[in-house]
Amino acid sequence: MAEGSSNFSVCVDNETYEDSTLLRVEGENVHGILLQIVQALSDLDLIISKATISADSGWFMNVFHVTDHHGHKLRDPNFIRYIQRSLDGDQEGNGSYDITQLKICRDNKVNVEQYFASDCIALEISCVDIPGIFSKITAVLFELSFMVDTGKVWTHNGCAACILYIKDRDTGRSISDRARLSCLLKNISTVVKAHHLPDKLWGVRLRHAAYRIHTERRLHQLMQEQMDYQVTPSPLQANEDLSMLAISVVE
Incomplete structure (x- = not known):
């Protein structure tokens, strides 16, 4: 499952590992892109257990092993689409998934839970x-x-x-x-x-x-x-x- 953008693409893999979801993010290696990605994952309260960071000739590919805050793989397709669009910087087109439904730690955002x-x-x-x-x-x-x-x-x-x-x-x-x-x-x-x-x-x-x-x-x-x-x-x-x-x- 992938979602494209002008700067990078996001692929979600739930098949390779039994205990975590793989998020593969790749694209043009612009300044601050890694911080942008990690902040987006942090905003969604995802746990990163392992990451592989690589870059070459102006391009990057980062792979993150993630789970939700309870240590579970990411199964909800609406939530996965929301993650992809969040990483893509699309804050408007997040489909039918209501931000208030996200299982985010309640001390991270004012208007959640x-x-x-x-x-x-x-x-x-x-x-x-x-x-x-x-x-x-x-x-x-x-x-x-x-x-x-x-x-x-x-x-x-x-x-x-x-x-x-x-x-x-x-x-x-x-x-x-x-x-x-x-x-x-x-x-x-x-x-x-x-x-x-x-x-x-x-x-x-x-x-x-x-x-x-x-x-x-x-x-x-x-x-x-x-x-x-x-x-x-x-x-x-x-x-x-x-x-x-x-x-x-x-x-």
Whole structure:
């Protein structure tokens, strides 16, 4: 079974191995193509147990041994077509397969499984990793009658990033009051700004549940923006200030 594209083709093999499905992806070897493929498989919550990566004369062929999150082979033909079109970059023509039916870990996307029903809002924060800062942030949420449904926090090399899925503490429902959300952003930003360093980026942002977020990929982006890969901060000129405030509400 294969699906063509202008850049590469995808072939799904369920016959060769009993314990995994083979995905063979081949085509023009352009910059970033391997990352694009792996991210697409990660978005679908597929487990890659083995991979063979090869390239020659501007072309590549990558073979992935994959299973679903429960360790099973991929049998559903609609799901297979969806995988092919996802790898192909076709986000519109995914046939009759509803994205909410995918068996994806519920903490990967806002509007899959429980987040599709609860319509949580994602609070993104990137800041300096200082002891006690997240305690202060959760205290602000509590004081403003918000609750954290779930969330993830990453720290590395003195940098921290978190995505918290929040809703109203009293009703357990999503919050649509823009004045209340603006108040939340202002208060959280005040806490984060008070602990930032001149040579560090920081940001606070709200994203509505309708805006699709892959949690781990977004956390990686937030950490990369803070240059967490640098063991020591690069020297700054006297007039430079890399501090950043992002308090927009993403519709």
